[in-house]
Amino acid sequence: MVATRLTGRIFLAAATLAGTALVPALASAEPDADVNWSRLNLSVSNDNRGELPRTVVLSCHPVGGSHPHAASACQTLSAVDGDLSALSEGQAMCTLIHQPVTYSARGYWQGRPVTFEKTYSNKCVAEASTGKVFAF
Known part of the structure; x- marks a missing residue:
């Protein structure tokens, strides 16, 4: 049971870190809506x-x-x-x-x-x- 909780926390931490790393990449991948501004x-x-x-x-x-x-x-x-x-x-x-x-x-x-x-x-x-x- 301890191993299951530990594994769940590891996956949660990994997912959080992966999501945090992707946010800047996704933000810069969006087209610039103000190009014609x-x-x-x-x-x-x-x-x-x-x-x-x-x-x-x-x-x-x-x-x-x-x-x-x-x-x-x-x-x-x-x-x-x-x-x-x-x-x-x-x-x-x-x-x-x-x-x-x-x-x-x-x-x-x-x-x-x-x-x-x-x-x-x-x-x-x-x-x-x-x-x-x-x-x-």
Whole structure:
């Protein structure tokens, strides 16, 4: 009877250890559900006005965050595969007044890190170049 109890405890201990060893392996074997997850912290700062930067969070895949035009912004970013430097200057009639504005983005696009910062000569040029991405 003692041998039976001892054998049962040995099997229980072995099963517990085997299960504990498998948990990390199983966790890493699962597909990454967040591969297409995208989240960017966006900011707009007016260089010569002394204002605090405005910031929002933009989430895509699924669309959300605090961005007021998240769906349009995500669509614009999808067109350039999240590469904000690939956004080109759009067609707009802008004045030549020099009032620099800096747009920046930090975060992830479909699992890839994103870092972007660019200073435009004025808000009109910036908006023509980036569409709804920084429209907040």
